[in-house]
Amino acid sequence: MDSEIPASAVLNQSLLDSPLSQSTKSAISARLWGCTSTPAGQRLHSADAGATNLDAYWNYYSKECTNALHDGGRHVASRTHADIVSCAAKLRSGMPRQDIKASLRSKLSTHHANDDEMLDNAIDLTASLLLMANFGCYSYGFSGRNRVCWTTTKGGSLREFLESYFEPERKLANESVKLEKVFKASNLDRIAGLEVVWTDNLADHLRLTDDDRRVHIFHHASFLETQRQSADSLLPGGLAEETLRTLALLYPTGDAETKQWILGLPNNGDFDKGVNHCGRLKTDDRRIDQFAFWRDRLVMLKQVFDEAQPKTMRQWWYDSRxxxxxxxxxxxxxxxxxxxxxxxxxxxxxxxxxxxxxxxxxxxxxxxx
CATH class of the missing domain: 1.20.5 (Single alpha-helices involved in coiled-coils or other helix-helix interfaces)
Known part of the structure; x- marks a missing residue:
């Protein structure tokens, strides 16, 4: 039986083995965040981390591992899930990047001309899988995602780096910003003409690109709920919870228009279904000063939304502002x-x-x- 396989055995499986078994998922998630991954079909439930369905995350996990081991794995030192969870333990312990790199180097069975590249990519791959943020910058491909650049020159632990990277900023004025109920993802598309792009990179959340014609939204609500409840999460305190609130703002639970809009999208099967269970924000929770980490990006997005003028009959039909x-x-x-x-x-x-x-x-x- 799959449930009877020892955790050490499933973790020693190759990163390229697919699909991941339920015992493999549970063993990995337990060591990354101290929780378990439930079988497909269970919903996000804020009162119980065990009820979090991480199916969308595991799709991301497999995709990242496949990309990292491109070209026969010549660019990364990681080979098994055990390599990932071992490196993750070092990241959570607060070790500086240089010390983690030295520790991984001592365990190399064979030395290569590009040892430094392989070790750096192994650390970046683990950080990406641990936090769903794009730390990797592989020489053989271009992802188009914003990179979180953690290097040895910046010193300190990954936790300290993340505290600095996601430090709340208040550069933009917000006196006139009001986040009304009409401000939601479906209307960003139907009224403002913005293309909503679901991203797997937390660092790209609410980022406007392509001359303000596209907005990237980090849709992994189930992963965020896991981070919110995990005592081992490396994300700055309150970041996961606030990101979930931005999803509740843009995808209000029970909103018929939002549900219909999602069903009508050509790629609606690619996003985390946990988005449908993030709740709705009350009037007091919709104030812009209730947001710290994503405040400036919300201000910019709301400005683009407010300045948008209907140009097509479809936009005129939905624009009742x-x-x-x-x-x-x-x-x-x-x-x-x-x-x-x-x-x-x-x-x-x-x-x-x-x-x-x-x-x-x-x-x-x-x-x-």
Whole structure:
């Protein structure tokens, strides 16, 4: 039976073995964050870490391992899940990057010309899997994701680096920013014309790209819930909880429009279903000063949303932010449609009258005598 396989055995399996068994997932998650991964189908439940469904995370885990071991694994020293959890333990212990690198070097069975690259990539891969943030920068590919650059020159532990990297900033004024109920992901698309891009990189959450035409949203609510409840999480205190609140803001639970919009997306099967269970924010919780880590990105996103003007009929239909303008536009459209319809009716009626007149005249001319 799968559940009877010792944890040491499943952890010694190759990173490329797929799909991951349930015992492998449980062994890895227990050592990364002190929790277990449940079988597919169970929902996110905020009161119980054991009920967190990490299926979306495991898809990410397998994808990252496959990318890292590209080209026969010549660029990374990690080979098994045991290598990942062992390095993760060093990261959680507070060891500086240089010391972790030295420890990994001492365990190399064979030395290579690119030892430094392989060891750095092994640390970055583990940090990426531990935190779902893009630490990697592999020489053979380009991910397009924002990189979290933790190097030996910056010193200190990974926890200290993350405290500095995600330090709350208040550079943008927020006096006029109001996060109304209309400010949600579906309307970012349907009203502002923004392309919503689901990202696996926490560092890209709420980031605007492509001249403010795309917004990246970190959708892994189940992973965030695991981090929120884990005593071993390396994320700064409150970051996971606040990120979940931004998801509750953009994907309010029970909102029919949001649910319909997600179902209509071509890639709706790619995101974490836990997004549907993040709850809804009350009026007091929607104030911009309730956000610290993501405050400036929310300010920028809200500014783009507020400045967006409808350009298509679809955008005009959904844009009810200005009620008077919305009704005026659609009354004008209705008047135009009625004018065209009545004009067509009158034209057809006139054509019929002319036809009947010519028909009658023709009959008179072709009559007897």
């Amino acid at each position: 200005n009620g008077v303008q919305w009704y005026t536009f659609w009354v004008a459209v209705l008047v135009l449609v009625l004018t065209v319809v009545f004009g067509l009716v009158q034209s057809v009626e006139g054509a019929l009258q002319v036809y009947v007149s010519f028909k009658a005249l023709d009959m008179e001319q072709s009559g007897p005598g």
